[in-house]
Structures are given as structure tokens and as C-alpha cells.
Amino acid sequence: MNAAVKPDPGIAATAPAQAIEDLVADAMRVCGLPAEDAQRVGKLMAEADLTGADGHGIFRLPQYVRRLKGGAVNPTPRIEVERAAPGVALVDGDNGMGHLVMSVAADTATAIAREIGIAWVGVRRSNHAGPAALYVDMLAQRGLVGIYSVVASSNHMAPWGGTSSLLGTNPLAIAIPAGEGKPPVLLDIATTVVSYGTVKKHVLNDVPMPEGWLVSRKDGSAITDPKRSGEGLLLPIGGHKGSGLALMLGLLAGTLNAAAFGSEVIDFNADSTSETNTGHFLVALDVARFMPPAAFAAVLQRQLDELRHDAPLPGTDGVRIPGDRRAVLREARIRDGVPIPPPLRRQLDELATTLGIEPLAARQS
Structure with missing residues (x-):
């Protein structure tokens, strides 16, 4: 066919x-x-x-x-939190489900940010935790700015100019609270052109992929057949800039937390028995330390309205704010x-x- x-x-x-x-x-x-x-x-x-x-x-x-x-994930982890400094905490997930580990991280970041204004929470020995947006949204719903990244649970990108899968889709998510009852301004992006989860959906449904997502590690040619996705490398956003961003986020989420990075990353798509030692970081910033939250929300709304009402560029649907x-x-x-x-x-x-x-x-x- x-x-x-x-x-x-x-x-x-x-x-x-x-x-x-x-x-x-x-x-x-x-x-x-x-x-x-x-x-x-x-x-x-x-x-x-x-x-x-x-x-x-x-x-x-x-x-x-x-x-x-398969025994790769601990169903009953003892998640431990170490307060390493006034604004810093380290969470050891004891190889538990990532959603549980990151829920503890979000609660920890919230408590520290409300106490001193800012928190940096590093995480080790975690697992895949779903979309990055979940955890910055948790913080934004509590009136905090949230910033998050993680070492992706499999490597599908080469360092810029290379051919080996040593980098993941390492996402960046940022959420800014927009006031009571309003969804936050929320950016959640992979550092690759598309997430590997989206590629897996194309594989499951046997639907062709657009050019520009994956290239062959052998000759750099485009791969669009989902059955050949395992032969390819995901391309970074913005060329070398996206590759560099994935690398830096990986070092902060992985190396800094004594978690896996580079060739240490276990491909959880193919391995059902090994611990991944997934690393994350979550930053929380208390808006109230800068101005009253209601005043911030009012200024933010005025600025967002200005952006949304900009005249649409021909051929586009107009301005869409992250999170809309x-x-x-x-x-x-x-x-x-x-x-x-x-x-x-x-x-x-x-x-x-x-x-x-x-x-x-x-x-x-």
C-alpha cells in the first residue's frame, strides 16, 4: 500500500x-x-x-x-522530601508513578514559595508523569507562577549535528495565573518539533506523518511512514537552538538531580523491567511578592486583550495566547x-x- x-x-x-x-x-x-x-x-x-x-x-x-x-515501577513508594536550603528541596520518588511523585513536588514547591516567595524543587527516581502542563497548572491555580521540565522517558533526538539518540523531547512548561476563575496563560512545548507521544498516536492509527517531524539517522531523509518511525530522529524546534534548549533542560532536570541523562536514559517504551531514574524540576514563584494578585490579574488581562485583538495576519486564524x-x-x-x-x-x-x-x-x- x-x-x-x-x-x-x-x-x-x-x-x-x-x-x-x-x-x-x-x-x-x-x-x-x-x-x-x-x-x-x-x-x-x-x-x-x-x-x-x-x-x-x-x-x-x-x-x-x-x-x-514488569517490576519497573514501585506501586507503593516512600516518597521523601529533603529541604536542602530555604528555597530548595529535593524529592526522591522511590521509583513511584511519576504522577504521584510530581504531586508531592508541586505541594512542596507551593509550601516553600508561600513561605519565602520562590521555590526550586528537584526530583530524582521518578517516572513518566504525563504532560508538563499538569504541574505548572497546579501551581497557577494556587496563585503561583510555575516553570517545569523533565528528562523525557526515552531519547529520540540527536545532539545538533549528531546521529545518536542522546536527547529527549525534554519539554518546557510555564504557567502564569490570570486571576480568580480564569485559566492561566500556559505554555507547554516539547523541544522537538512534535512530541513522541504524537508519533505513537500516528503509529497506533496507521496515519502518515508530515515531513519535518522525523529524519533517517542514516541519510537525513524525511520519514513519513509511521511503520518506519523507529528508524528516525525527531527534529528539534528552531534547529540548533531547540537542540541546545533540550540539552540545558536535561542537565538541570537530570544531571543536577543525580537522575538519568544522555545514554543513561532508559527507553520506557521498550523496557518494562528497568528503573528509569527520571529527573524533573519545578519552580514556583509567588505573584503576591511582586504586587497584589488582583492588580496583577487586571494588568495581565489588559495586556492579553491587546495581544488577542491585534489584526490577524492574512492566512492565519489570528492571535492565540498560550493556554487558550x-x-x-x-x-x-x-x-x-x-x-x-x-x-x-x-x-x-x-x-x-x-x-x-x-x-x-x-x-x-
């Missing part, structure tokens, strides 16, 4: 966020997580789907289960449900049968 003509993956039926949360929580409990921890993971994974991070929500459940069942699409998607998916493509639904049904829990469809009545 021609690579440009692929089977239609079918219409994605929707599922309520609560059904997704409960399916994940039940799967986590079967894998040994305590009930409260299992529900917490379910809630955060459902939130990823609600806000459009489809490659980091329930899509990841089969992979998480494989790693828990996320907020619109969340509202729509709370109302209409989360799209679940047929290939993913089949995977989830098979997983539910294997684990002896109710499938997604049975949770939607």
Missing part, C-alpha cells in the same frame, strides 16, 4: 472523563497501588485527556500497566466527552479483560 494512503482509523467515540478516571484507577489498584494513589493517577490522566494532551492520558495506560507488572486552546478543549470535552479512537479503545478493552476490570463502555451508562 502506498505510504500516502492509509486505512481510516475510524470515528473516535467519546468517553466521559469520570469513566476514564475510574478505568485508570481500577487498573492501578490491580497493579498494586493503594486506592487513594490509584485514584490520584486516574484523575491526572483524565485531566491530560480533557485538556488535549491525548498522547499523555489514557493512551499511556497499557504502557504503565506493563511497567508496573487547552481551556477551550477542556470545556468542550467536559461537555461532550473525550475522543477515544477505535484502535485505542480495542487496546483498552483487551487490557480491561486481562486485568479483570470493567471495560470503558460499561462505565459510560
Whole structure:
């Protein structure tokens, strides 16, 4: 079959966020997580789907289960926090689910920032924790600026000019609170042109990829066939600048925390038995240390309105502030449900049968 003509993956039926949360929580409990921890993971994974991070929500459940069942992840971690300095803390995740480890990191960052105005929290011995946006959003909802990065849980990019997969998609997320009841200004970007989770969605649905995402490590030619994705390297945003940004974020999230970086990174897509020692960092900044939060929100709103009302450049949809699409998607998916493509639904049904829990469809009545 021609690579440009692929089977239609079918219409994605929707599922309520609560059904997704409960399916994940039940799967986590079967894998040994305590009930409260299992529900917490379910809630955060459902939130990823609600806000459009489809490659980091329930899509990841089969992979998480494989790693828990394979002994790669500790279902009952003893997460420890060390206050290393007034504004610095280190979190040791004891190889627990990343969502749980980063929830502790966010709570720690919040407490320190409210105490002294700013916090830097480093994390080691964690795991994949879903989209970066989750954790800066937590801080923004508490009136704090949040900045986050992580060493991605697999390497799919070469250092600029190289051919070896030594860098990950190492994301950068920043959230700025916009006032009571308003979604934050929130930027969440991979340092590659596209996240590898998006590539995996194309593989699952057998849909061609655009040129400019992946190139062959052998000759640099474009790869668009999802079946050949394993042969390629993801390209960085902005050429050498994106590669440099991924490197620097990786050193701060990995090396500085005695966590994995470079060739030390375990590919959690292919390995279901090894600890990844994933490193993250989270920075929190208290807006109230600069001006009253309500005054800041008013100034911010005026400036955002000015940006939004700029005359659209011909051929574009006009100005979109970081976080706008996320907020619109969340509202729509709370109302209409989360799209679940047929290939993913089949995977989830098979997983539910294997684990002896109710499938997604049975949770939607």
C-alpha cells in the first residue's frame, strides 16, 4: 500500500472523563497501588485527556500497566522530601508513578514559595508523569507562577549535528495565573518539533506523518511512514537552538538531580523491567511578592486583550495566547466527552479483560 494512503482509523467515540478516571484507577489498584494513589493517577490522566494532551492520558495506560507488572515501577513508594536550603528541596520518588511523585513536588514547591516567595524543587527516581502542563497548572491555580521540565522517558533526538539518540523531547512548561476563575496563560512545548507521544498516536492509527517531524539517522531523509518511525530522529524546534534548549533542560532536570541523562536514559517504551531514574524540576514563584494578585490579574488581562485583538495576519486564524486552546478543549470535552479512537479503545478493552476490570463502555451508562 502506498505510504500516502492509509486505512481510516475510524470515528473516535467519546468517553466521559469520570469513566476514564475510574478505568485508570481500577487498573492501578490491580497493579498494586493503594486506592487513594490509584485514584490520584486516574484523575491526572483524565485531566491530560480533557485538556488535549491525548498522547499523555489514557493512551499511556497499557504502557504503565506493563511497567508496573514488569517490576519497573514501585506501586507503593516512600516518597521523601529533603529541604536542602530555604528555597530548595529535593524529592526522591522511590521509583513511584511519576504522577504521584510530581504531586508531592508541586505541594512542596507551593509550601516553600508561600513561605519565602520562590521555590526550586528537584526530583530524582521518578517516572513518566504525563504532560508538563499538569504541574505548572497546579501551581497557577494556587496563585503561583510555575516553570517545569523533565528528562523525557526515552531519547529520540540527536545532539545538533549528531546521529545518536542522546536527547529527549525534554519539554518546557510555564504557567502564569490570570486571576480568580480564569485559566492561566500556559505554555507547554516539547523541544522537538512534535512530541513522541504524537508519533505513537500516528503509529497506533496507521496515519502518515508530515515531513519535518522525523529524519533517517542514516541519510537525513524525511520519514513519513509511521511503520518506519523507529528508524528516525525527531527534529528539534528552531534547529540548533531547540537542540541546545533540550540539552540545558536535561542537565538541570537530570544531571543536577543525580537522575538519568544522555545514554543513561532508559527507553520506557521498550523496557518494562528497568528503573528509569527520571529527573524533573519545578519552580514556583509567588505573584503576591511582586504586587497584589488582583492588580496583577487586571494588568495581565489588559495586556492579553491587546495581544488577542491585534489584526490577524492574512492566512492565519489570528492571535492565540498560550493556554487558550487547552481551556477551550477542556470545556468542550467536559461537555461532550473525550475522543477515544477505535484502535485505542480495542487496546483498552483487551487490557480491561486481562486485568479483570470493567471495560470503558460499561462505565459510560
